[in-house]
Amino acid sequence: MSDFQEVSSSIGSIATAVGLLYLFYKDYNKNNRISNLEKVAKTLEKDLKLKYQPHLWLNGLRMRQQENELWFDLNNKREWCKLLEFNVISGDLIIDEVNKHLPCELEPKFNEGIVSDTTRRWIYTINSSGKRLDDVEYEIEIIYEDRLNNKYFTKIKGKGEKFKLTAPKYL
Numbered sequence: 001m002s003d004f005q006e007v008s009s010s011i012g013s014i015a016t017a018v019g020l021l022y023l024f025y026k027d028y029n030k031n032n033r034i035s036n037l038e039k040v041a042k043t044l045e046k047d048l049k050l051k052y053q054p055h056l057w058l059n060g061l062r063m064r065q066q067e068n069e070l071w072f073d074l075n076n077k078r079e080w081c082k083l084l085e086f087n088v089i090s091g092d093l094i095i096d097e098v099n100k101h102l103p104c105e106l107e108p109k110f111n112e113g114i115v116s117d118t119t120r121r122w123i124y125t126i127n128s129s130g131k132r133l134d135d136v137e138y139e140i141e142i143i144y145e146d147r148l149n150n151k152y153f154t155k156i157k158g159k160g161e162k163f164k165l166t167a168p169k170y171l
Contacts, residue, residue, distance in 0.1 A: 048148065049146075049148065049150060051079070052079045052146045052147050052148050052150075053078065053079065053146055053150070053152075053168070054076050054077075054078050054079050054080065054081035054106070054108075054144065054146055054152075055076065055077040055078035055079075056074060056075070056076055056077075056081070056106075056142065056144070056154060056165065056168070057074075057075050057076075057077055057165065058072055058073060058074060058075070058156065058163065058165050059073040059074075059075050059120070060073050061073065061161060061163065063133045063134075063160075063161055064133075065133060068126060068127045068133065069096070069124060069125060069126050069127065070093060070125045070127070070133060070136070070138075071122050071123070071124050071125070072122065072123040072125070072140075072156060072163075073120060073122060074106070074120065074121045074122070074123055074142070075106075075119065075120045075121075076106045076107065076108050076119065076120075077108060078108055079108055079146060079147065080105065080106070080107055080108065080146070080147055081105070081106050081144045081145060081146055081147075082103050082104070082105055082106070082144060082145050083102055083103060083104050083105075083106055083121060083142065083143075083144045084102060084103050084143045084144055084145060084151070085102060085141070085142075085143040086099055086102065086123055086140060086141070086142055086143075087140065087141040087143070088125075088138070088139070088140055088141075089139040089140065089141050089155065090137075090138070090139045091136065091137045091138035091139050091140075092127055092128060092129035092131055092136040092137055092138060093125040093126065093127060093128060093136060093138045093140070094125065094126050094128045095123075095124070095125055095126075095140075096124035096125060096126050098124045099123060099124055104121065106119070106120075106121055106144070107119050123140065123142075123156075125138070125140070133160060133161075134160040134161070135159070135160060136159070136160060137158070137159045138156070138157070138158060138159075138163075139155055139156070139157050140155065140156040141153055141154075141155050142154050142155070142156070143171065150170065151170065151171035152168040152169060152170060152171060153168065153169055153171055154166050154167070154168045154169070
């Protein structure tokens with residue numbers, strides 16, 4: 001009878017070991033599937049952010065010499081966004097009080113059914129220095145968000161009527 005118990009015990013030990021190996025193998029396969037799903041989810045999330053990212057651009061500026069003001073014509077080419085803040089980072093300009101009704105929505109330019117007032121936004125600034133408008137330097141930050149509530153910022157940097165809009169960055 002003791003031989004039977006030893007054989008049974010050995011078979012039981014082997015079955016347990018095989019069972020554990022099988023479970024480890026299944027767990028390894030599930031981990032690989034989960035890892036692959038995480039990669040797919042990250043890719044889809046990036047695609048979604050890119051799809052709904054607005055594309056702001058400047059359609060020029062107006063130099064109003066008599067009023068000592070610069071007006072920047074901000075437009076949107078891609079998706080809806082909400083303008084949240086205009087901040088002067090440095091330079092000779094201050095933001096005019098006319099801009100204090102933020103936040104406001106900025107629609108994409110390509111949609112024919114949208115009222116044109118919502119596709120562009122003028123940023124009004126006042127020269128706070130004694131310099132001529134051609135000589136003022138400025139750096140203005142624009143903070144906005146997309147429909148997924150991702151926040152971005154971009155900056156207008158320039159001197160006089162020469163300016164550039166920096167690439168948007170996430171906040």
